[in-house]
Amino acid sequence: MAMKPQHTAALLLALAADALQIVLFPLFAWGGADPLDDGLDIFLAFVLFRTFGWDLAILPTALIEVMPLVDEIPTWTLTTLYLIRKDNARQAAINGAGKMPPRIIDITPPKS
Numbered sequence: 001m002a003m004k005p006q007h008t009a010a011l012l013l014a015l016a017a018d019a020l021q022i023v024l025f026p027l028f029a030w031g032g033a034d035p036l037d038d039g040l041d042i043f044l045a046f047v048l049f050r051t052f053g054w055d056l057a058i059l060p061t062a063l064i065e066v067m068p069l070v071d072e073i074p075t076w077t078l079t080t081l082y083l084i085r086k087d088n089a090r091q092a093a094i095n096g097a098g099k100m101p102p103r104i105i106d107i108t109p110p111k112s
Helices: 005-023 025-029 034-052 058-066 075-095
Strands: none
Touching: 005 034, 005 075, 034 058, 034 075, 058 075
């Protein structure tokens, strides 16, 4: 299944945000750019909410990103990949893709 343009944009933003936070680790780790780091996290949470709607996976990710040192894990990228997969599964269920026709099993006793 091809990715939607908004999914691609959200994933690229998440990858960029995680890369910035990992590459600029010394700057973010010592509090020098904490407002920038937090602003980036708030912006990305907003983008994910706008792209995927309300989802409980976004809130814990935003809280994890506020914690020192733990925010060096690429949580935005992982969360975005999870949300893309979940959205694709929801769309497939709506469209009926991958749905197997029901099997009818005859359970009546044989006639004698």
